[in-house]
Amino acid sequence: MRERTAALRDAQHELMRKERLAVLGQLAGGIAHQIRNPLAIISNSAYLLQRLAASRPDPDLDGPVAMILEEVWKANRTITGLIDYARFRPPQPQPVSVSEIVARVLGSLSVPENVTVRSELPDVPQVAADSEQVREALTNLAQNAIEAMPAGGILSFEAAREGRCVALRVRDTGPGISSEQQRFLFQPLITTKANGLGLGLTTARLLIENQQGSIEFEDRPGGGAVFKICLPVLSAQSTERACCLARPAGRIGRATEGP
Template structure:
């Protein structure tokens, strides 16, 4: 059995893919297997009887004897029983990466050390290639990210310029007409020969009215730009809308029907700012029906929001204009600056709400305002 075991061990050593080297306490090579010869390029005779440091590049070559001596004296292992990546050196002087696992073998006259070595050149090359590929990928991702950011910035700039063009066009329209009237009256006052006092007063009053219109446009634009942060609190939206509706004058041929449920949940908004929104919506609904009609106030709720609807029985909004009704200075009215809905949208965004416009299946427009429900104590919607 002993001879059979030795035969098996010899067969394993002879056929092992990894290099296996046996050294003594002084670092002298006692035996090597064929894989060691293939890996390092030395013959078996050139290695056996020589110090194992012959297979190491500097500086490990110069330090190996001290490493081995320190372990034999202290028993503190730096590599034995651990295994790690080290460098080897072939007969032709080329260095290569290898994984070395060392185990200690007690023998009758001391101890031997068996080292199992695997050449990891191909593995390191693959790792290096993978690292390079990752670096290339990261560089490409950074480049594409920068390109996307640049494109986004350019798109945002274009959108800002487009919005600026729309707003400036609206401002020009709203201001140019009053200025023309002012200019006409000023021309008359400067060039008329002995105008009657009542004529002078008429033109001065006209100038005063037109300057007031211009001031209103500028004030409204300033209000949009300087919209204060909301002072958020619990709000009974039904009571708020009812109180607003009571202050808006209606023609006798216009009815306002309140169908809002009395048990509607409270919302978490700035009540003062929200009142501006519903005042604008109710007035718009009234103005859309110069020949009379009905305004309906409805509401529904779920666990997170309250949805308020202001609808009318007027002609509705032309379909091609639905997407533009929230734009600053866009209006379908003969008189008006077209800022009411833009201000309303800005207010609702600051209060965590939304607004949408649509036409009803029968006739008339409907505006839906969605507001967050407030939770007592922490103000969390939901």
Template sequence: MVFLVGLIVVITALHYFTGTEKVHVHDIYRRLYYLPIILGGLWFMLKGGMATAIVISIIYAPHVLFQWGHHPGSQPEQYLEILIYNVIGFITGFLTQRERLQKTRYQQTAERLEESYIKLREQADQILEIEDQLRRADRLSALGELSAELAHEIRNPLGSISGTAEILQDGMDPTDRRYEFAAILLKEVARLNAVVENFLQFARPERSDRGAFMPSEVLQEVFTLIEGQARKSGVRLSLEEGAAEILGDRDQIKQACLNLVLNAVQAMPGGGTLSVAQQRDGKFLCLKFRDNGPGIAAADLERIFAPFFTTRADGVGLGLAITQRIVRRNGGEIRVESRPGEGTTFSLCLPLADSSSNP
């Protein structure tokens, strides 16, 4: 502000103390007035631009009226310059004010998005705590209902953010870069909503309750849960019984098996066969999930367990990543073999309960 006032004072002094015979010098001084006018508009928006232009007009007008009175031919040009001062002040201030309003709207949208991320973390902590309390219950059905409620609560702020972004996008020129930024924001909100949906469905607690159990019983429970969906897709389920026990967290292994069975059924929408066999491999028991679906491309096999990698249009890509984490947490490993057009086999290998190498 001080700089702006000082600049106006200096330019005005140059006008008043320079003889009117130096016409070309005064022409330069008049152009110098544009500098404080533009700065006033940039710094203080519309009010600043107009106020600066009006002040300059008031203090410059007497100079034109009295000192240039003996040059009547020059006065019309100088009065026109005063008018242009005000036009420039208005345009600069108006454009700056509009840009700052747009910036404020974007900042508000970003703040809402940040609030959504914070709420997501809080809801994630809640679901992990609640899931831990339901470890001994039939958690799959209970967790499904809870996840639906939490997903609804999280979608509310995401919906607000999406709506705000759409409002900002309305009226913008598609060639405007800010239109592109709004489109990116809408796309990221949709992606976050999909991640929330997948996370609430598959998130598991970090602590394990390891013990010996029969994998055949777990697989039978999984088949019971999925048989309705498999029947609709025309997928036949086949389970090979076994007598060996494995060591691990029963509920976590059940979730891992459910993920693999769901993936296989979804990969065969036109029908097929999914069989699960048990095979000893040293101190491990391998559960082999074999389907005759379309298979997985060789280029995708290396990334199949990477978070957010998916080949389905409606997939998010967390199911296999979480399955791998569960298996490793329980001291096992998971492998995949696939031939395009012939099918895929996932081998879920876990420590045998009677192995001397058990932790």
């Protein structure tokens, strides 16, 4: 009885967390749209000042105008991130191989010369997932891993069957994540990066949970970071569900004439 009560409490907390994130996404999207318009006016005005300064050089004007344009660029980047965070589409699950997704990630990722990429992707079962959403989540993790190794290191992708799931681990040999930082890993708008938005891991978690999967951080003895993604193994039920979602919906009832 005690275990069932604890499980119910955990489920309630998880539901509340997802509801808070959904509300946050709606608020972020609404606020971002409201800010973008006046920000565009500021940006256009700054560009006009810049053109004016080019025709009539003024040292007292060049610096402030350049600063305005730089800060507008940063603000626009933040707004774009908030809008993308708020604009989640329902997943379109299809049978897919995790090795195919990893290959797509590596094909689009900019890997520095001092970072070595290793892949251990044995013949694991296919998963039922939206490959584009999983690719986006995996790209976030890989990019974080690369940024954690400015002096170089090893970025690894490993896959294995674990029960009814395929586990995909992303490892790096960076300094790791402190226990204090681990407490806030997946919380939105919290970041230790100078130019970060604090939405990467939150977005990755939402994308993976969209696939009925999970993502978690694993402690790694000796440093480095390991993020583990679990995705459900493809089954007859998930194949049937994917086909139904991919099939265009037919019309029901009579079509009505427009005005």
